[in-house]
Amino acid sequence: MKIVVCIKQVPATGADKRYTADYRLDRTGVEAIINPLDEYAIEQALKLVDAGVADSVTYLSMGPESAAEALRRALAMGGDDAVLVTDGALAGADEWATAVVLAAALARLAPDVALMGMASDDARGSLVPGAVAAKRGLPLLSYGAELTIADGAARIRRLSATGFDWIEAPLPVVATVTDQVGEPRYASLKGIMAAKRKPLETLSLADIGVDPAALRGGALTRVTDSRAPEAKPPTERIENVAAAEAATRVADWLAARKLI
Amino acid sequence: MSDILFLAEFSAGRPARSALELATGAAELAAASAGSAVGLAYGSGAAAGAAALGAQGAARVVLLGDEDRPAVTYAGALAAAVRDTGGLALLAPATPNGRDLAAALVGLLDLPAFGPVRAVRVAGGAVETEQATLQGSAITTSRPVDGAPTPAVVLVLPNTFTPAEDGSGTADVSTAGASDASPFARAKVVESHEADARVANLDEATVIVAGGRGTGGDAGFALLRDLAAVLGGAVGASRAAADAGWIEYQLQIGQTGKVVKPQLYIGAGISGAIQHRVGMQTAEHVVAINRDPDAPIGEFADLYVVGDLFQIVPALTEEIRRRKGS
Helix, strand or coil: CEEEEECCEEECCCCCCCECCCCCECCCCCCEEECHHHHHHHHHHHHHHHCCCCCEEEEEEECCHHHHHHHHHHHHHCCCEEEEECCHHHCCCCHHHHHHHHHHHHHHHCCCEEEEECCCCCCCCCCHHHHHHHHHCCCEEEEECEEEEECCEEEEEEECCCEEEEEEEECCEEEEECHHHCCCCCCCHHHHHHHCCCCEEEECCHHHCCCHHHHHHHCCEEEEEEECCCCCCCCEEECCCCHHHHHHHHHHHHHHCCCC | CCCEEEEEEEECCEECHHHHHHHHHHHHHHHHHCCCEEEEEECCCHHHHCHHHHHHCCCEEEEEECCCCCHHHHHHHHHHHHHHHCCCEEEEECCHHHHHHHHHHHHHHCCCEEEEECEEEEECCEEEEEEEEHHHCEEEEEEECCCCCCCEEEEECCCCCCCCCCCCCCCEEEECCCCCCCHHHHCEEEEEEECCCCCCCHHHCCEEEEECHHHCCHHHHHHHHHHHHHHCCEEEECHHHHHCCCCCHHHEECCCCECCCCCEEEEECCCCCHHHHHHHCCCCEEEEEECCCCCHHHHCCCEEEECCHHHHHHHHHHHHHHHHCC
16 A cells, blocks of 8 residues: 655745745745645654555655755655656646646556645645546545545545544545644654655656646746735734723724624 | 636535625626626535525526535536536635535646635636735735636635625526536545534634633633624634644634634634634734733734733623623
8 A cells, every 4th residue: 555645845834935026935045844734644644654554655746956855854754755846847836737747746656545735834725636636537535634544445534514524435545634633753863864865756747748838837827916915003902901991992892893 | 708607515405605605706706707607506405595596696506416425526517517617717615625626626627726815806807816825914916827728716715705685586507417427426425423513614604702722621612602602603713722622623713724704803812823823814803812912913913902811701791792782
């Protein structure tokens, strides 16, 4: 049973970010990390290895050459090998183009489970996993609080409106998991040393059989403008007053805005 | 091809609030694009309720199926229906189900996708969207590239549109063709478990009272429930409170929980970490109650009350109850 975990390198959460003149993220001087939500997918995959259910874990990423660093960090947590798809034609790729590329790489890797985080920290559309499933012609099991594999099928425990469901599909599948799978493990010093010797393959679009022309410049969408949010009035503060006084003033504030 | 499509989810026999919001939004956009609002309805109750979406401005509704099954399993039928109807844009709710279906469509039909957006309009014959990006520090406007396939798929945050209530129209309902043989239909619910009956649907709430670590547990949340009740709202939580087991994960707001956009958000004992903030930053009015005068939530709250929530929340509940005369 083979798992491929797709990971994305993103700017560190909370880092001071800005756009370049053509509205791409300016990565200069911004610390890059594994998308924090992908770490839960890594953790879920490694749990399945620990349980003797998965035989191998491969990491797959699409990004600039520097994304190899994220793959090395993932390998330090565990797993066997990694693949980086990098190509000049992919700068500014949107969700659609990313899905085309990941699906082509996954066709080559042919895992039983292609596992992803539930969203990326920077884009937050959660659109890539389902689009990859569509491109691969596979079922999608999404937002799993837990993933199990048995008898040729994958199951996720997913929150429903009023409880939770177990949803099942026959392998192979594309699956995503949430932060409820448990805190990601830390890379040990031994793991960091071992990661340096694990295979990391770098592939171009040609290597995975994707014609750059088919990617239509890497995106079907474009940002046309960016501006600061509407200036909000400064925060009003109520402090150093008794609870009853605070309550009266909050109620006045709500009433002035017709909220009560 | 200037129709505006929208996903209309039904469950437990009635339309989700998102279906009413998006019907209203699609009708608004359709007026600007000289087209019609066309619903794509699925889930239990869709067959009986589809025509009534006309009240929110839907001219037509295509019924994908009336069964209560994972939304993504309707992806094949949805793609076939969208291929038939065409359209300028497809509005999908920025919920897990809406995202799953939107994502499947993007892959199946090679469509441009946007979201989650806080505004969408038709300008110059194409859709134009507004998104909060860079963790709320920028608002970006986006459009499809020239010559991009249509419809553009747009994930829409809850409460971006207010459901029209005075309409009396009836939508023409048609049924989507052939049964669904797509790979997406291989996913099946094999077990269903009901959780606590207190779980309200945060997507439908226009007032949310959320609690965090500072609530300390059940006693704190009981106070928040009283306040939510008197405001006619729902209770939500930060991840810390959900992880502590004080409240159900269905009520978690933030990056890995719900993204909400209520008229009024009151956060009590919530520090306002970025992971929580991305789930509620588009709320119209934000009130924070916190003992810490320097919590991050103070940077983006409209009203910041520094003090003990165990005293202030019950006092506020009592004050509002008194003013409402009940």
